[in-house]
Amino acid sequence: MAKSHPKLLIVEDDPGLQRQLKWCFREYHVLMASTRQEALRIVDLHEPPVVLLDLGLPPDAANASEGLRALEEILVRSRHTKVIVVTGHDERETALRAVAAGAYDFYQKPVDADVLRLIVDRAKNLYELQQEHRRLIEAPRSPLEGIVATSPQMLQVCRMIERVAPVNATVLLMGESGTGKEVLARALHRLSPRQAERFVAINCASIPDTLLESELFGYERGAFTGANRQTEGKIEYANRGTLFLDEIGDLPLALQAKLLRFLQERVIERLGGRGEIPVDVRVVCATNRDLKTMLEEGEFREDLYYRLSEITVAIPPLRERDGDATLLAHAFLRKYAERDRRSLRGFSPDALAAIEAYEWPGNVRELENILRRAVIMAEYNSIMAADLALPCSETEISSLRLREAREQVEQRTVSRALGQANGNLARAAELLGISRPTLYSLLSKYGLKGTVAVD
Ligand SMILES: Nc1ncnc2c1ncn2[C@@H]1O[C@H](COP(=O)(O)OP(=O)(O)OP(=O)(O)O)[C@@H](O)[C@H]1O
Numbered sequence: 001m002a003k004s005h006p007k008l009l010i011v012e013d014d015p016g017l018q019r020q021l022k023w024c025f026r027e028y029h030v031l032m033a034s035t036r037q038e039a040l041r042i043v044d045l046h047e048p049p050v051v052l053l054d055l056g057l058p059p060d061a062a063n064a065s066e067g068l069r070a071l072e073e074i075l076v077r078s079r080h081t082k083v084i085v086v087t088g089h090d091e092r093e094t095a096l097r098a099v100a101a102g103a104y105d106f107y108q109k110p111v112d113a114d115v116l117r118l119i120v121d122r123a124k125n126l127y128e129l130q131q132e133h134r135r136l137i138e139a140p141r142s143p144l145e146g147i148v149a150t151s152p153q154m155l156q157v158c159r160m161i162e163r164v165a166p167v168n169a170t171v172l173l174m175g176e177s178g179t180g181k182e183v184l185a186r187a188l189h190r191l192s193p194r195q196a197e198r199f200v201a202i203n204c205a206s207i208p209d210t211l212l213e214s215e216l217f218g219y220e221r222g223a224f225t226g227a228n229r230q231t232e233g234k235i236e237y238a239n240r241g242t243l244f245l246d247e248i249g250d251l252p253l254a255l256q257a258k259l260l261r262f263l264q265e266r267v268i269e270r271l272g273g274r275g276e277i278p279v280d281v282r283v284v285c286a287t288n289r290d291l292k293t294m295l296e297e298g299e300f301r302e303d304l305y306y307r308l309s310e311i312t313v314a315i316p317p318l319r320e321r322d323g324d325a326t327l328l329a330h331a332f333l334r335k336y337a338e339r340d341r342r343s344l345r346g347f348s349p350d351a352l353a354a355i356e357a358y359e360w361p362g363n364v365r366e367l368e369n370i371l372r373r374a375v376i377m378a379e380y381n382s383i384m385a386a387d388l389a390l391p392c393s394e395t396e397i398s399s400l401r402l403r404e405a406r407e408q409v410e411q412r413t414v415s416r417a418l419g420q421a422n423g424n425l426a427r428a429a430e431l432l433g434i435s436r437p438t439l440y441s442l443l444s445k446y447g448l449k450g451t452v453a454v455d
């Protein structure tokens, strides 16, 4: 019988019925048992989705006790299995007892093949649906579309995004470069009632100040030299959707005033325009700069800051997310290995240790870049630490320093002991609590041999 056929265990002691049922369930991979013990062995081995169980089993076929015991034991071993009990014609009460004990359904002899097949098919379908459901709820879920995270720090951020997405409040995403501000802004848009409308992103840092105003607000024909046709700005273009103002900390002061006006009035005026145009956008902005410090230094308007930060979400740097670096590394490995058609199995232990130890100053973006490159460079079927080519990490530095420090202290202590012992090596070794050969090797290690008269 082909492997793909669903398994069905039939527990039946009558050889004639066995044959009949086997024929009846040709579409199944039928496993046959005639005793409770045999049935349990098969359940342990195969975990069949459906069991057809004759309650009148030997040794006392007239009594359902052996059958009921089999039912109980099957369900203990394989609690998701659907057990359909088969009873004699006048054993309705026993059948009900079996259902109360956890049987999925019951069937009374004599056997009508069509009806029995229907019951078994339904049980199998239900089993498969429930199994799929279990798989879905047990599978590691991505907290938000496009976001790979497992750390409590990031899960909290994702929950916050989910919570603020449905309301129209302005959201300020704050985080170091490469922490995922843009992916989160996009996730927020997708979860909002505006998801079917545009998500328009503008990077305030990458557009020269002189152009930024017309980019944001648009212009009328003839507004300035070269303005030969009316052009919509990004704000207007995002109408009904979400406007993502990236690197908001880089917005020049003059434009800050204009943006504030828009946020208060919700109307814009194109450059060279005469009329106000109402625009309905949800504003999300992001910055990697410390806006509070910028406020104090007069580089960012306080009133604008309070407008923009109705809700602020602080995105933690990668080094503060427990377990995320490894998880992201695996995700990027899969992504780039698939793209480059490389069959890489995973990471060597030293590569994983290096990923965990590194500080990731460039955050997720840096990790992604490192992996994109490592997937190309890897010589073996796993990524090695050397393939990552990580710069010397902080931890390595501090352990290096530790070794240096230890050696310095060691050298000084040996010298002092020698001084106290007045150059007597036996005495010095005793003071230090070490053997003479050990002291000799320390003397040569630190070039102290010439300082004492070796006896
Ligand atoms: N949690 C995450 N899961 C999967 N990919 C992520 C995650 N966070 C960031 N990325 C990926 O890392 C890269 C950088 O993310 P993004 O551009 O959103 O960061 P950013 O904070 O806007 O960075 P920058 O300040 O440099 O603009 C993108 O390719 C993004 O897809």
Ligand SMILES: [Mg+2]
Pocket: 181, 182, 246
């Ligand atoms: Mg960005």
